Amino acid sequence: xxxxxxxxxxxxxxxxxxxxxxxxxxxxxxxxxxxxxxxxxxxxxxxxxxxxxxxxxxxxxxxxxxxxxxxxxxxxxxxxxxxxxxxxxxxxxxxxxxxxxxxxxxxxxxxxxxxxxxxxxxxxxxxxxxxxxxxxxxxxxxxxxxxxxxxxxxxxx
Numbered sequence: 001x002x003x004x005x006x007x008x009x010x011x012x013x014x015x016x017x018x019x020x021x022x023x024x025x026x027x028x029x030x031x032x033x034x035x036x037x038x039x040x041x042x043x044x045x046x047x048x049x050x051x052x053x054x055x056x057x058x059x060x061x062x063x064x065x066x067x068x069x070x071x072x073x074x075x076x077x078x079x080x081x082x083x084x085x086x087x088x089x090x091x092x093x094x095x096x097x098x099x100x101x102x103x104x105x106x107x108x109x110x111x112x113x114x115x116x117x118x119x120x121x122x123x124x125x126x127x128x129x130x131x132x133x134x135x136x137x138x139x140x141x142x143x144x145x146x147x148x149x150x151x152x153x154x155x156x157x
Contacts, residue, residue: 030082051079098110
């Protein structure tokens with residue numbers, strides 16, 4: 001069984017829905033959630049997502065959410081984020097939301113992280129307002145309920 005599928009099977013046995021993948025070199029920096037990109041939202045309203053280093057999927061949904069967040073006046077950083085820092089920020093309240101994104105999932109909140117060395121809840125464990133705003137904005141453009149200032153829909157046809 002491929003390692004990715006083995007990791008997902010183990011996660012499901014532990015009652016988890018997805019697997020967080022860390023970098024292969026240091027095994028401490030968050031890269032993806034399953035096959036989805038990951039975002040972190042901080043108390044100051046800023047967002048952070050791992051940089052594209054060649055091992056992370058350069059997703060269209062990721063790129064669209066970065067653009068929409070900046071359109072909303074939010075600061076977006078593309079920087080490495082260590083799993084230990086994720087836990088410390090969640091426990092201190094500095095991190096208020098985390099979510100994954102992808103074509104099928106659009107925006108999916110990450111409420112809890114559980115692992116051999118880590119176990120913590122982000123915010124109240126549910127969907128947060130920034131993720132909700134971004135998801136709504138993206139879906140409204142896709143479904144024609146909002147203008148498409150970036151011409152994304154024109155590229156589809």
